[in-house]
Amino acid sequence: MKKIHIILILIIVIAIGAIISTVYNAGTYSDFTEAAKHPGKTFQIIGVLNKEKGVLFDAKNNPDQISFYIRDEKGVEKKVIFNGTKPLDFEKSDKVVMTGKMENDVFVASSILLKCPSKFTKDKNSEEKEFKAKK
């Protein structure tokens, strides 16, 4: 056996290791019901902000926390706490992708990613709306 074969085998082992670790470290896209069954375990949940209930942010008392209500893809609504300031244009967001854990019926998010229809490319619907407004 050539040395190069040993090295190639080693490299394949590392590559397989990369795959396994990715899958192992990965979360799963889930919903509130699933997260509630495993409190303390981290999940990624995609949902929509309940705009009527608004976003609670008391900048004076604690600029490091906001809370709001998210309806997940299954239609379940839960209160979410996020440690951070209110993201810009939060109310305009289309979809919210959150990472976090369920604790006492509250989802504690460690990160949130907003999908704003208007942020990078225009959503078709909002385009149409704008035309109507201009007319």
Next chain:
Amino acid sequence: MGEHLLPGQLGHFFILFALIAAFLAAIVFIGAAMKKSDDEFSILRPFGMILFSLQTIMLIAAFITLYYIISVHYFEYHYVWQYSSKSLSSGFLFSSLWAGQEGSILLWALFQALLGVWLMFSSSAKLKTPVMAVVSLAQVFLIIMILGVNVFGIHFGSNPFILLRETAENINNPFFKDSFYLTFISDGNGLNPLLQNYWMLWHPPVLFLGYAATIIPFAYTIAGLWKKDYFTWLKPVIPWTVFSLLILGLGLLLGGAWAYEDLTFGGFWSWDPVENASLVPWLLLVAALHFMLIAKKRNQSFFPALLFAVLIYIFVIYAGFLTRSGILANTSAHAFGSNMLSKPLLVFLVSFIVLPLIFFILNVRKFPKSAQENIWSREFWMFIGALVLAVSSFQIIFTTSLPVLNKLFGWHISPPLDRVEFYNNWQLPFAVGIALLIVIAQFFLYGDSGKKEQLKKPALSFIVSVVLLILYLFISGHYDIKEALLFFALIFSVIASLDLLFRFYRLSGNIAAVISHIGFSVFILGVLLAFAHSEIISQNTSGMNLGKRFNDSENQLLTRGQIVPLGEKYFVSYSKFIEEERELKFQLDFLTRNDQGKYIYHFSLFPSILLNEQMGNAFKPSTKRFINKDIFTYLTFSEKLNNDSAQNLRELIQKEITVGDTIKIPKNKLVFDTLYSDAANKKIDTNNLRVTVKIKVLDSIGNHTWASPVYAVKEGKVNFEDSYLEQENLSFRIEKISEKRNTILLRVSQKLPDMIIIKAKIFPFINVLWLGAFIMMAGFIIAIWRRVRKIIE
């Protein structure tokens, strides 16, 4: 209808003509390459060259047409309306050209065509026709994407010259049936404010030039396999590979510089899927370059050299697919949204995987067998280094591709929860390995270099590096084994390479390579110093103890005019609010306090909010640069954007009161003294009315002042003339005149202090990063220059 249809028709024609010319050029070049008598006297060659040139001219014409309709603001065109507006300065009108998918593909095709023309005249006669056949074929795939055809009801690609009313979402919109619809469209959507940045003007075109250049190794590989000539292609392709490395690297750096300057993610690189997708071709370029050098110098490793040269372009197309198909929507902050380009890109990708695969299969038994490798040789360690890079790219692309795998196999796996940490942990050992391999490979010679002797040479550098490591640990106080290892490997590779440049000049033989290697290690060193040890100096000073769970206490509230400590050294004061047309700036003064307790002013930073109604507002950071560190600040919250509280008022009370009433508010007593109306004696005209009231404001010791708000109606329009008392910080407004006599609805509010929330970070020694990048690019330029000079001679 007032539409300007001619430029659009011309644009459509140019693209269609370019496609036909590219297609014919491909056929002619393929035909020529297949003929036995494929030489300079073949009649097909000039014919193909003319077609390819025509195609290039058509693309240039299409590009100019697109710029024209943008610059004269023809908003009847979808692309113009979507990505530009009248207020854009001419530099950013260029940005509009490639802000959209169609424009950026056009740019890519144009760059690739121009490089193709260069190849057409410079490539070695032997491989010219197959090389040009492959480039022409790639052109066909790119141009099809911007032709935008409808095949059996399926949209395939998207044309930059379609009219706004022709787009799928507007085709049935009655708005466009109005023959004067254009008069209602006064301005375009505008360019995303985040993209209106100097770096962003250069980042996309440079990146696309880098992408376009990767067709050259791909084309040469196919040509080599086609002609069963594994050697000739290496000489011309190596400088081109370095060229792509330089340009793509520059593109990535500009993107990083932009992210650092304009985005509040707080960094240069965040392992975002979109960033990863463009990093992978660069890493593969480095790997391919090393395999090519081994093949050229030692007549071995032909197979990996050919394989990796092909992989680069495949991953460039794949990067295009990842970023443009919308498949990353849930994982990337960049998400460019789904588009009609995903299908043609997929066809492009599959075709350009199958094509080389066929050629590899046809050649599989013909690759020259390599001799038994010698461990004490440079090529062996270069080979290992290239393999490490390959594994590193694999780890990046595999993790980044999770959304694709989810779609393919119906999985629901989300990317690693802590993305940055996950990638850093994986890539750190690779970086250590690469840094050490740089030293080993450079100190060995090609062939057999006598083991022991060569190993002694970097001994001095080793000792110096150990001393520096100890110093580093001592000064920084970061006793992290992984970081220490990386620091040592990098510093060792820098010092050993410098040693090589000065003491063992004869050993290296290739200054450009040594300089590039130094640049690489210095760059990664900069990343380690600046980002592993970045320090957040803002603090949540609200005094709320939130427990361990909420340790993210990095947001600092600043009230205008107040001075608060920031970090160990500075005090900061939000001193001024500057309102510009498209930017709200907040002046932060950085001060220090001397022994007498006096504040000394040092500098100001201006974190801001970029305003854009259509695209959404964006926070923009502001950075103070020092030689040894950057102070990076950005807003995380401001009330200035909430229209309701534009005045920043907090309501204290809203109550219906009649003359003579007394009401109490927290600090004062209010007595409704008098009400008079200029309509009192005349007939009451509810459309023209002016009511003034006088309110006596008493404080706790009995001193009093007067407030006199006015409620005015002029031609039916209500105008509130509020009365504001500076001393008491009270604002009075008559909300309504009651139907009851001498009664009003009074609202008393308090002006809130102007406040913002910021985050502040220190990035130590970030200039090391820029220095490294500069050295690395310089190394590439020297390498290209040397090889081109050799070829010319």
